[in-house]
Amino acid sequence: MPLIVLLVLVVGGIAGIAVLLHIIGLSKAKVFDQESARAAWLREWPQAPVQDIDLSQDHCVALIQSTHGPGLVWAMGADSAARLAKAVKISQHERGLFVSLNSFDAPRIKANLSPQQVNTWRGVLMEPEQ
Amino acid sequence: MTDMVSYPDVVQLAVPIFIVAIVLELSWIVIRQRGGRYETRDAVTSLIMGAGNVASGIILGFLAWGFFMLLWAVTPMDLGSAWWVVVLCFVLDDLRYYWVHRFGHRIRWVWASHVNHHSSQHYNLTTALRQTWTGTFTFMMVVRAPLILVGFHPAMVLFVGGLNLIYQFWIHTEAIGRMPRWFEAVMNTPSHHRVHHGRNPRYLDANYAGVFIIWDKMFGTFVPELDSEKPDYGLVRNLGTFNPIRVAFHEWVGIWNDITQPGLTMYHRLMYAVAPPGWSHDGSRETSKRIKARHLTENPHDRGTPGFDQAGK
Structure with missing residues (x-):
């Protein structure tokens, strides 16, 4: 696989998954009692x-x-x-x-x-x- | 000599599959409200560790490759590249993986590299990609030397190693309970590998297998997942950072801090590098053996149950 394609896949994949997780509300910090x-x-x-x-x-x-x-x-x-x-x-x-x-x-x-x-x-x- | 042997870099080719599978697992968890957990920073850290692992392979891979080609130049053996040789190489390489992995949990120098794979408190497909950046520095490449010396071409050895890594991707999930009994008996599965990622005293130092769980059964390290005890994922002492640099290097820094303490003997300094994780010269820390022993002191009824032998180890 050409390095540039790999780079785009990796960076795009990480960014996409991060945005998706944040949008669906999975960035909330734990709160304690x-x-x-x-x-x-x-x-x-x-x-x-x-x-x-x-x-x-x-x-x-x-x-x-x-x-x-x-x-x-x-x-x-x-x-x-x-x-x-x-x-x-x-x-x-x-x-x-x-x-x-x-x-x-x-x-x-x-x-x-x-x-x-x-x-x-x-x-x-x-x-x-x- | 088979000099012109070429295999694809299967791990790089699998990257799109990894991304799609993560989105599918996440969708399953969100829609069904079961089968695992995701958290943004944890997942992003895991994915960055995976990307760094690929990058370190590109940057430092020539060291292992040079070593392997040196061995290939001196060995008189050449098994060729027939399909059955590839299959045999895959099985023997999985045995190699078992021992490297076991060393990775029992020798702190190797654990310093492997620890980051266990540093997530989650267990999902992104955890599979939380891989080391510093594997080259463990020198565990020497464990592959016998494969090359008996006549498996280095390119084939790396190819089957890549297949091994890809196999292990799908077992990092809570979305799959148990596979059919025959499969669980022979193959490494999500259930077996959840045990390996558990920080529960019962599950420490168990299930080192890559593809075939039979190695653990042969060498006495197999512990089944108990319905009565869910694995608690992460490290005995969990990290207080998501910074990938700190995740990648924290145990190396720990070794350095320990061996440079004033007033230690050379033996103590050496042991801080090669003894099992948790070893300390003054007994102030706990190895997995001591953690299990303490658990049995507090829970004597667990003696002799899976993960705890009669001797209290």
């Missing part, structure tokens, strides 16, 4: 039971306090990812916090938070390790 956030955490960290959960304003991110320390659960498209929050870097944006995890495979999370939550999350995430 307390139970689904707990389940998403335990799916990845079953050995670190949950002590407390605080959901972001849009329910796409949750701050987890676990027996192994603080962590985050966040929406990855229709699914989720979860990490213990160790040695994180925090910066502020208009509606909340960016949390950088110092991890190549989970670099940065954007959490939309109330002003009160900004202080709470900052305090929990920046707390020195015990």
